[in-house]
Amino acid sequence: MSDLRPSLDTPDVAAAEEVVAAEATATGVRTQRRSPAAMAVRRFKRNKVAVAGGVFLLIILVLALFAPLIAQQSPTAVDLGQIRRPPSGEHWLGTDASGRDVFARLLYAARVSLLVGVFAALVSVLLGTVIGAVAGLFGGWVDTLLMRTADMVLSFPPIVVIIVLAGLLGPSIPILIIAIAATTWPTPARLVRGVTLTVREREYLHAARVAGASRGWLLRKHIVPAAMGQIVVVGTLLVAQAILAEAVLSFLGLGVQPPQASWGNMLNDAQSLTVIQSMPWLWLPPGLAIAATVLAVNFVGDGLRDAVDPRQSGRS
Amino acid sequence: MDDNTEPLLVIDDLAVEFRTDEGVVKAVDGAAFTIDRGEIVGVVGESGSGKSVTAMSILGLVKSGRRVRGAIRFRGRDLGTLPAKELRSIRGAEIAMIFQDPMTALNPVVTIGRQIVEALRLHDKRLSKAAARDRAIELLALVGMPDAAARFKQFPHEFSGGMRQRAMIAMAIANGPSLLIADEPTTALDVTIQAQVLDLLKVAQQETQAATLLITHDLGVVAELADRVVVMYAGRVVEQGDVTTVFTAPRHPYTVGLLESLPRLDRDVDELHPIPGSPPSLLAPPPGCPFHPRCPLARDRCRTERPELRVVGNGTAVHRTACHFAEELAAVPTEVTR
Numbered sequence: 129m130s131d132l133r134p135s136l137d138t139p140d141v142a143a144a145e146e147v148v149a150a151e152a153t154a155t156g157v158r159t160q161r162r163s164p165a166a167m168a169v170r171r172f173k174r175n176k177v178a179v180a181g182g183v184f185l186l187i188i189l190v191l192a193l194f195a196p197l198i199a200q201q202s203p204t205a206v207d208l209g210q211i212r213r214p215p216s217g218e219h220w221l222g223t224d225a226s227g228r229d230v231f232a233r234l235l236y237a238a239r240v241s242l243l244v245g246v247f248a249a250l251v252s253v254l255l256g257t258v259i260g261a262v263a264g265l266f267g268g269w270v271d272t273l274l275m276r277t278a279d280m281v282l283s284f285p286p287i288v289v290i291i292v293l294a295g296l297l298g299p300s301i302p303i304l305i306i307a308i309a310a311t312t313w314p315t316p317a318r319l320v321r322g323v324t325l326t327v328r329e330r331e332y333l334h335a336a337r338v339a340g341a342s343r344g345w346l347l348r349k350h351i352v353p354a355a356m357g358q359i360v361v362v363g364t365l366l367v368a369q370a371i372l373a374e375a376v377l378s379f380l381g382l383g384v385q386p387p388q389a390s391w392g393n394m395l396n397d398a399q400s401l402t403v404i405q406s407m408p409w410l411w412l413p414p415g416l417a418i419a420a421t422v423l424a425v426n427f428v429g430d431g432l433r434d435a436v437d438p439r440q441s442g443r444s
Numbered sequence: 445m446d447d448n449t450e451p452l453l454v455i456d457d458l459a460v461e462f463r464t465d466e467g468v469v470k471a472v473d474g475a476a477f478t479i480d481r482g483e484i485v486g487v488v489g490e491s492g493s494g495k496s497v498t499a500m501s502i503l504g505l506v507k508s509g510r511r512v513r514g515a516i517r518f519r520g521r522d523l524g525t526l527p528a529k530e531l532r533s534i535r536g537a538e539i540a541m542i543f544q545d546p547m548t549a550l551n552p553v554v555t556i557g558r559q560i561v562e563a564l565r566l567h568d569k570r571l572s573k574a575a576a577r578d579r580a581i582e583l584l585a586l587v588g589m590p591d592a593a594a595r596f597k598q599f600p601h602e603f604s605g606g607m608r609q610r611a612m613i614a615m616a617i618a619n620g621p622s623l624l625i626a627d628e629p630t631t632a633l634d635v636t637i638q639a640q641v642l643d644l645l646k647v648a649q650q651e652t653q654a655a656t657l658l659i660t661h662d663l664g665v666v667a668e669l670a671d672r673v674v675v676m677y678a679g680r681v682v683e684q685g686d687v688t689t690v691f692t693a694p695r696h697p698y699t700v701g702l703l704e705s706l707p708r709l710d711r712d713v714d715e716l717h718p719i720p721g722s723p724p725s726l727l728a729p730p731p732g733c734p735f736h737p738r739c740p741l742a743r744d745r746c747r748t749e750r751p752e753l754r755v756v757g758n759g760t761a762v763h764r765t766a767c768h769f770a771e772e773l774a775a776v777p778t779e780v781t782r
């Protein structure tokens with residue numbers, strides 16, 4: 129949580145372009161016709177850890193999607209007669225301080241946590257891509273203005289910004305998503321700007337202009353595709369950061385509000401020493417869910433990074 | 445819209461400058477020539493004479509350069525005053541360009557087919573993907589690409605240099621331009637395939653009936669392909685006219701120099717006469733005739749008075765030169781032939 133922005137090396141479009149050419153040549157005639165994306169997928173599949181992470185996320189996703197079918201209990205039904213009961217045949221993971229079924233809440237919370245994580249990362253990446261590309265393509269004062277703004281955003285501790293935003297506008301899921309995106313967009317923006325600056329000097333971009341392309345066309349057909357691999361990588365790593373951010377904020381009561389369950393606000397109950405020491409079913413499941421999911425997303429992200437730009441593998 | 449009283453393209457007193465740390469580079473300084481519908485015009489001149497800058501000016505895409513003077517009219521419309529959107533609709537559709545190095549002018553991570561499809565769809569938003577694909581394969585076949593449908597799916601690096609240039613030509617003629625600009629289209633290619641690509645250029649030109657501006661260092665190519673020739677020196681047009689006339693009876697000492705520096709079958713290597721000296725600085729071009737420091741005919745008038753392009757000769761075709769003493773060259777019979 130200390131830093132929401134994954135650090136990334138300056139994108140090396142030239143290297144990526146060369147790799148595409150070199151690999152295609154090296155792999156011989158039969159596989160020559162692979163697109164850069166297809167080759168990246170192939171490299172990703174060779175990475176066991178990343179694939180395991182992906183499989184784990186897929187399982188979590190299925191559990192979240194089919195929560196109503198899997199959970200036998202309602203995630204919000206309060207039963208004051210059954211408070212903080214340990215796991216049993218009826219309540220597989222026990223009950224919380226309001227007598228709600230922890231297992232059901234865990235599954236429904238996965239929906240919220242994944243939704244916030246994915247949407248916050250999507251909004252952040254979209255915002256960052258547009259800002260970065262505009263900055264790189266227009267240059268001049270537009271570039272200066274946008275990049276100084278990015279620097280400013282980066283110089284605020286994100287957690288403080290989010291707390292202020294959530295405090296001002298009231299806690300809700302959309303505010304959470306906006307707050308996370310608003311503090312993380314500089315990372316994809318810098319990345320896309322870097323790619324834009326490199327691609328801008330390419331002769332093929334000049335050739336596209338000569339062929340009548342507008343800036344919007346250059347963006348869609350040349351710049352975004354060139355940055356896509358790295359955008360996906362940053363986006364994935366941002367998902368992990370956003371899931372963590374959701375957990376922290378909800379834990380602090382600034383995120384998802386009860387009775388709706390999220391992994392973060394499920395940890396809310398675990399604020400006393402007694403609970404931590406003697407009622408592990410209250411905090412262990414959401415805690416493990418957060419840790420495992422974030423780890424899995426990061427594994428996938430690292431795998432994607434290596435797949436997108438094999439020259440960077442080994443670097444962290 | 446089409447103004448038929450005027451040639452297809454009119455370049456009138458064009459001047460383009462670049463601001464650099466050393467000063468203002470006058471890359472083009474009063475260039476003027478025209479291109480008629482369907483004709484091939486060769487532009488020759490030493491490196492740095494302003495050929496490429498002139499070509500890019502037509503498209504309004506001189507990187508970091510500034511047009512300080514002159515007009516470029518295409519089909520009667522002044523390209524310099526057109527709104528950006530209209531200019532874009534002309535680029536690639538009515539005026540298309542073939543680049544010197546197809547490897548760098550093509551996006552390395554996009555298939556050849558898709559690049560042609562996009563060139564088509566850029567100017568015809570209603571064209572369906574399937575129709576664009578068919579048309580692209582047709583174009584590849586037209587430029588002599590064997591197995592066009594399979595080639596469609598390949599990336600530029602899977603093509604040989606000659607094949608890439610064929611694809612580039614296919615892309616250039618995709619939208620049926622009325623003007624093709626080819627800036628040294630064979631310089632980056634193997635000598636063995638240069639001739640093939642030039643033949644193809646000729647085919648493409650006949651197919652589309654597009655007028656062609658062919659920039660090259662190779663006078664032989666001009667002699668073979670072009671109808672007319674424009675000779676540039678230090679950002680100016682110093683001579684222009686019908687290819688046969690200019691090459692057999694040049695009326696500018698610089699053109700004579702260019703022709704004499706050509707290796708020829710009927711002449712020994714030691715008879716080659718490269719033009720002595722080097723092109724003038726474009727930061728501070730010499731006063732008067734820019735060629736005077738290197739000209740064997742130079743005299744006082746040349747150092748002070750700038751020669752303007754004027755009509756010479758008695759032929760039927762218009763032959764122009766920018767030399768005060770062009771008539772003296774007429775007395776010297778030139779042995780240069782095509």
Ligand SMILES: Nc1ncnc2c1ncn2[C@@H]1O[C@H](COP(=O)(O)OP(=O)(O)OP(=O)(O)O)[C@@H](O)[C@H]1O
Nearest residue numbers: 462469471490491492493494495496497498507508
């Ligand atoms: N972006 C630029 N900035 C500064 N000077 C430039 C720039 N582009 C071209 N020039 C200068 O303008 C002059 C004309 O350049 P141009 O590229 O038109 O020459 P050219 O006739 O095409 O030469 P070549 O045969 O080598 O291609 C050169 O002296 C060149 O150095």
Ligand code: SF4
Nearest residue numbers: 733736739746767768
């Ligand atoms: S004007 Fe003078 S210097 Fe220039 S080309 Fe003619 S003779 Fe030579």
Ligand SMILES: [Mg+2]
Nearest residue numbers: 495496497627
């Ligand atoms: Mg040039």
